[in-house]
Amino acid sequence: LKDFHPTYMAALFDGPSSTLHRKAMYADYKAHRKGMPADLAFQLPLAQEFCRLAGISTLTLPSMEADDVMASIAEWAAERGSKVYLCTSDKDMCQLVNSRISILNTFKNNTLIGPEEVEKQFGVSPDQIVDFLAITGDASDNIPGLSGFGPKTAAQLLKQFGNLDQLLERTAEIPGKVKRETLIRDREQALLSRRLATLHKDAPFPQEES
Secondary structure (H helix, E strand, O other), X not given: OOOOOOOOOEEEEOOOOOOHHHHHHOOOOOOOOOOOOHHHHHHHHHHHHHHHHHOOXXXXXXXXXXXXXXXXXXXXXXXXXXXXXXXXOOHHHHHHOXXXXXXXXXXXXXXXXXXXXXXXXXXXXXXXXXXXHHHHOEHHHOEOOOOOOOHHXXXXXXXXXXXXXXXXXXHHXXXXXXXXXXXXXXXXXXXHHHHHHXXXXXXXXXXXXX
């Protein structure tokens, strides 16, 4: 608030059943995560009360993750001409970055991440991030990805083939027998990982404009 003076601001929280949709696709989604620490759970109502007192809108949708709600609001606001800043450190949010949507990493001295910064950090453009995560996986959400494919390999392949679909269609062109066989054998796992990593942009949120 002090540094950027936003016209509008909202704090979004995971709903109590937020992972059900993705767990229906993949039972082990976020399975490695332990329950929320008691001292953190205790603070959530206090954080929401602080937002109320500070005049910051809050939103919790029972069956949606906060990231999906952020994605929905960001796209909606950007389409209406707003400049949007997503306060997060989650790399999956980079798929939303464009000329009107930036990431504002409050954990790193308010570092601003636009399209150029995404490409510099990951070696791919924002519209390739979902395919990048489908290949590398995402340990924080327990998204499996493809075994043996690290970030550098994923970036190189996406630069060469453009997207995951082309990569899976042209496996004969992949250098290295092991990687070719992995792509053929684990094709469905890669496609599942992409579905898990893709943010939903259809969250039902209040859309009154003032």
